[in-house]
Amino acid sequence: MxxxxxxxxxxxxxxxxxxxxxxxxxxxxxxxxxxxxxxxLVAPAxxxxxxxxxxxxxxxxxxxxxxxxxxxxxxVSGAGDYWxxxxxxxxxxxxxxxxxxxxxxxxxxxxxNGQLKAALNLRERSRESVAVGRIVGSSFESPRxxxxxxxxxxxxxxxxxxxxxxxxxxxxxxxxxRIASRVLLVSDxxxxxxxxxxxxxxxxxxxxxxxxxxDIRPLEVGRNPFRRGDIIVTxxxxxxxxxxxxxxxxxxxxxxxxxxxxxxxxxxxxxxxxERQFEPEALAVAASAEGDR
Amino acid sequence: xxxxALQTHGRxxxxxxxxxxxxxxxxxxxxxxxxxxxxxxxxxxWPDFGFLMLIAWRLLxxxxxxxxxxxxxxFANDLLVGTPIGxxxxxxxxxxxxxxxxxxxxxxxxxxxxxxMAAVLILAAEAAEWKVAAWSGAPVPFTHMLPSIIVSILxxxxxxxxxxxxxxxxxxx
Numbered sequence: 001m002x003x004x005x006x007x008x009x010x011x012x013x014x015x016x017x018x019x020x021x022x023x024x025x026x027x028x029x030x031x032x033x034x035x036x037x038x039x040x041l042v043a044p045a046x047x048x049x050x051x052x053x054x055x056x057x058x059x060x061x062x063x064x065x066x067x068x069x070x071x072x073x074x075x076v077s078g079a080g081d082y083w084x085x086x087x088x089x090x091x092x093x094x095x096x097x098x099x100x101x102x103x104x105x106x107x108x109x110x111x112x113n114g115q116l117k118a119a120l121n122l123r124e125r126s127r128e129s130v131a132v133g134r135i136v137g138s139s140f141e142s143p144r145x146x147x148x149x150x151x152x153x154x155x156x157x158x159x160x161x162x163x164x165x166x167x168x169x170x171x172x173x174x175x176x177x178r179i180a181s182r183v184l185l186v187s188d189x190x191x192x193x194x195x196x197x198x199x200x201x202x203x204x205x206x207x208x209x210x211x212x213x214x215d216i217r218p219l220e221v222g223r224n225p226f227r228r229g230d231i232i233v234t235x236x237x238x239x240x241x242x243x244x245x246x247x248x249x250x251x252x253x254x255x256x257x258x259x260x261x262x263x264x265x266x267x268x269x270x271x272x273x274x275e276r277q278f279e280p281e282a283l284a285v286a287a288s289a290e291g292d293r
Numbered sequence: 294x295x296x297x298a299l300q301t302h303g304r305x306x307x308x309x310x311x312x313x314x315x316x317x318x319x320x321x322x323x324x325x326x327x328x329x330x331x332x333x334x335x336x337x338x339w340p341d342f343g344f345l346m347l348i349a350w351r352l353l354x355x356x357x358x359x360x361x362x363x364x365x366x367x368f369a370n371d372l373l374v375g376t377p378i379g380x381x382x383x384x385x386x387x388x389x390x391x392x393x394x395x396x397x398x399x400x401x402x403x404x405x406x407x408x409x410m411a412a413v414l415i416l417a418a419e420a421a422e423w424k425v426a427a428w429s430g431a432p433v434p435f436t437h438m439l440p441s442i443i444v445s446i447l448x449x450x451x452x453x454x455x456x457x458x459x460x461x462x463x464x465x466x
Contacts, residue, residue, distance in 0.1 A: 022359040022360055022361055023393075025359070025361035026360035026361040026386055027390070028361070029363065029364030029382065029386040030364075030383055030387055030390065032364065032382065033364060033367060033379050033382030033385075034379065035379065036379025036382055037380050037383050038379070040377040040380075041377060044377070047378045050378070054372035062331060065329065065330060065331045068331075137328075137329060139328075139337055139374070140328075140332045141339050141341050141374055142375070142422060142426070143422065143423060143426045143433050143441075144426055144431055145336075146375060148375075182375065188431060189433050208431075210337075210431060210437055211336040211433075265335075
């Protein structure tokens with residue numbers, strides 16, 4: 001096949017002009033696009049309104065589609081549950097007895113903790129969640145790791161707020177529309193979380209790797225402090241994330257650090273909680289850092 | 294029998310559909326909107342559906358839409374997919390301009406050459422996306438992009454097929 005003739009309009013002066021001006025318009029579009037790209041790299045906050053509006057407009061579609069998907073998944077997994085109910089029942093009973101023992105021990109520890117705190121006269125910081133939403137989408141086409149949450153600024157969500165599930169930390173809000181918001185996941189390359197090892201309390205830094213795992217490095221150089229299966233929790237340093245929220249479990253060690261898998265799997269969690277930032281001043285700092293980036 | 298012979302069987306009097314000029318652009322936006330699917334993936338290795346549809350149309354026809362339409366289409370893609378605003382605007386317009394130059398230079402075009410050109414465009418687009426992600430604070434290694442590049446290149450014939458079927462349908466042939 002010969003190449004398509006392309007835009008060769010023949011002798012018509014009008015067609016020639018319209019082609020020429022179309023070409024000029026395309027070059028103008030390219031320049032405008034480059035300008036907008038530079039602006040969104042240098043000052044991402046400048047587009048927060050339009051991006052928030054886009055989130056709001058698409059939110060009903062996302063929520064609807066995710067409800068359809070959840071229903072379908074529920075049907076499939078429900079059928080699967082019936083399939084070997086007897087074995088599951090047995091396993092769950094064993095788990096329940098084990099958990100009951102844990103619960104009693106935890107209650108005792110909680111009580112002791114309360115007594116100790118009272119003795120030290122520590123003020124307990126109340127940690128209430130701002131809003132609870134569903135994770136209705138993600139940036140599955142790009143190397144960045146974002147998720148879309150079905151709550152927005154009308155529910156009190158603001159950029160910088162940490163997001164968690166019952167299992168652990170999900171990430172933090174980067175853009176908030178009226179009824180939906182975008183969350184930077186823990187596994188994104190640009191998400192750096194100050195943390196520590198739950199077992200030893202050694203301070204570490206968790207950085208996303210962009211492929212669903214996180215890279216964990218100790219702050220101090222020395223012997224590799226990790227062990228397989230270690231739980232990494234937030235340290236509360238920096239004031240953005242509240243302390244003692246589980247982030248990841250160590251799955252592999254390397255030379256001077258470890259590889260972790262996030263505890264909260266956004267694809268499995270049905271609900272995510274948006275919490276107030278731990279130290280309110282941190283939000284202003286994070287916002288200005290976002291603006292600088 | 295004479296009456297039967299006079300029946301048209303739907304083959305005659307068939308012209309282009311209503312809105313023939315906007316169907317290609319609308320199909321690109323529809324494929325961009327696939328980013329709204331409730332897929333929560335651990336890693337992003339999926340093809341850019343809107344971009345694949347765009348290059349499928351552009352390789353099929355030079356006059357699917359005026360070149361500058363790529364800018365507003367890219368803007369819609371940025372808003373739907375959530376890439377930094379301006380990225381698709383610049384990239385998609387650059388692809389249209391580059392294809393105009395390629396069309397002037399190529400004498401011959403067949404299935405394999407088209408696929409190779411699509412592969413080059415996909416590679417360039419993914420490299421640009423990788424670079425922009427690095428500039429915006431997420432410097433992932435380039436090997437992370439390879440699955441996406443390979444899947445996109447392998448998926449391109451499907452998009453070319455959809456574009457050609459849509460083209461036939463919209464022109465009523």
